[in-house]
Amino acid sequence: MAKKIFMLGLDGLSPYYLVYVVNKLQLHNIQQIINKSYFRTLLSIPPTTFIGWTSLITGVNPAKHGIWGFTHFYIKSGKINTSIFSSYDVKSPRLFEITAFHGLKSIVVNYPLTYPIEGIYIKNNVIVSDTLASPRIDCFPKKIKKLCSSFIKKINKNITNVLEKTYYLIRLFEYLCNNFDWNLALLVLDVPDKIFHIKPSYLWKLNNNKFNRIMRDIDNLVGHLSQNADITLIVSDHGLAWYKKWVNPLAYLYKAGIIPCNYTISYNILRKIIKIIYGNTFLSNMHLVISYLMQLHSRLHKRSRLRFVSDINYYLLDEVDAENTWIILFRTSHLRDICYNYLSKISRNFHFEVYKLEEIFRGKYYPLFPALFVVPKYEKGIYLSLSYAQLFTEINSYFYKPAGRHHPYGTFLAYGREIEKSLRVDKIVSIYDILPTILALFNLPIPQNINGKIIPLNSNLIKASTSSKADYNIILKIKKLRRKLY
Numbered sequence: 001m002a003k004k005i006f007m008l009g010l011d012g013l014s015p016y017y018l019v020y021v022v023n024k025l026q027l028h029n030i031q032q033i034i035n036k037s038y039f040r041t042l043l044s045i046p047p048t049t050f051i052g053w054t055s056l057i058t059g060v061n062p063a064k065h066g067i068w069g070f071t072h073f074y075i076k077s078g079k080i081n082t083s084i085f086s087s088y089d090v091k092s093p094r095l096f097e098i099t100a101f102h103g104l105k106s107i108v109v110n111y112p113l114t115y116p117i118e119g120i121y122i123k124n125n126v127i128v129s130d131t132l133a134s135p136r137i138d139c140f141p142k143k144i145k146k147l148c149s150s151f152i153k154k155i156n157k158n159i160t161n162v163l164e165k166t167y168y169l170i171r172l173f174e175y176l177c178n179n180f181d182w183n184l185a186l187l188v189l190d191v192p193d194k195i196f197h198i199k200p201s202y203l204w205k206l207n208n209n210k211f212n213r214i215m216r217d218i219d220n221l222v223g224h225l226s227q228n229a230d231i232t233l234i235v236s237d238h239g240l241a242w243y244k245k246w247v248n249p250l251a252y253l254y255k256a257g258i259i260p261c262n263y264t265i266s267y268n269i270l271r272k273i274i275k276i277i278y279g280n281t282f283l284s285n286m287h288l289v290i291s292y293l294m295q296l297h298s299r300l301h302k303r304s305r306l307r308f309v310s311d312i313n314y315y316l317l318d319e320v321d322a323e324n325t326w327i328i329l330f331r332t333s334h335l336r337d338i339c340y341n342y343l344s345k346i347s348r349n350f351h352f353e354v355y356k357l358e359e360i361f362r363g364k365y366y367p368l369f370p371a372l373f374v375v376p377k378y379e380k381g382i383y384l385s386l387s388y389a390q391l392f393t394e395i396n397s398y399f400y401k402p403a404g405r406h407h408p409y410g411t412f413l414a415y416g417r418e419i420e421k422s423l424r425v426d427k428i429v430s431i432y433d434i435l436p437t438i439l440a441l442f443n444l445p446i447p448q449n450i451n452g453k454i455i456p457l458n459s460n461l462i463k464a465s466t467s468s469k470a471d472y473n474i475i476l477k478i479k480k481l482r483r484k485l486y
Helices: 015-025 028-035 049-058 095-101 143-147 149-157 162-179 193-198 201-205 209-228 249-255 265-278 280-300 333-347 431-441 461-465 473-485
Strands: 005-010 038-043 071-076 079-084 106-109 125-128 184-189 231-235 239-247 327-330 352-356 371-376 382-384 398-407 409-416 422-430
Touching: 005 209, 005 431, 015 028, 015 209, 015 239, 015 409, 028 209, 028 231, 028 409, 038 431, 049 095, 049 431, 095 106, 095 125, 095 184, 095 431, 095 473, 106 162, 125 143, 125 162, 143 149, 149 162, 162 184, 162 193, 162 209, 184 209, 193 201, 193 398, 209 231, 231 431, 239 409, 249 333, 327 333, 333 352, 333 371, 371 382, 409 431, 422 431, 431 461
Parallel strands: 005 184, 005 231, 038 422, 106 125, 106 184, 239 382
Antiparallel strands: 038 409, 071 079, 231 409, 239 398, 327 371, 352 371
């Protein structure tokens, strides 16, 4: 009889925060699991949602799975256009597609990039698509939408209310696990990440009853399903941290004149007049107000065509999460090389490292435009700022400002009768290691082009699976054919 594996994904969960919230709220089920678990820090670079979850579920780097953030840039009628990445854009088989290919049954709820369903190998899978960037919730098989209509209506109604949405996603997942057979059950929730960005004090002070209730609901879910599953996994796509120092590579390029600063003469005159009358504080406050209004507009119109965040004549940035993606796209290879040469010379003294994208990630699915990959010295408390020149924006190359952002250190925790206890959060596993490890637990062949390796959860795991590899390109061919039929 095949194993049953339950994997809970908590967006932005850092190992130290997991321990903190478990102790403060006395989450007894998760505490018991931690005490008997294989517990490690999970390295995820770059630390951004779509790339992280896709790398985790495919076991390969972005150049092999094709997801480079939230924003997909493409040319149409000679112009640059953008859209949000979707299930159609994932170029490597995912865990639940591989297990389905081998006849195992999966329940998948709210996993990023599962919309539309037509972009997934659906055999043996029960799927409720993600709520992060989808225009609507999609389900397979179709009867799920009718059976779970009350849950889905409430999720749709609370799509912007993170805590209420999370509550109903948990209820929906429990219902599916209790009423359908499964070997693999996957649930991804937007906490603690979304709360960290909206109201970080809820995470540290734990003074919000709704957030605390959600964490206790998660604890109850883990307690219930860990009794029914042979193995329980708690994972995240990245961590979260508080930074005080910020570095902006674009500012160095502006100041060197490599990228022309788009302050026009009229902008400069107007800025000087405002400074004389109102002072620098007014400029800073106006920038915050305008940034908030632009974010609000983006949320309200997130399914419409996206706005450009950059000077489009020279470079492009991800339009949803530029600072956590660490990628700067350039209009030409010549300009990219000039910027690379300049930033390489100064980067050792200015708190970041710069690479050509293809130096870090090897594969065949690169972005449309040549790119640089900029890695801040996050271990020293320094993070990226990719603000660009506008009327109410001060462009500083290096500055101090307390603020929260993502961190490459996420969470990996495994628990079960055959899992050997090893509480070593000081040791690191890669986000690419999750897929081959789960396939090894199922005693299934791992993909040939994998970037990860099997995590030694017990002494026999690697011996049983290292010699067993397979080519799963047939899954991609089936998906491509299925899409044509639709």
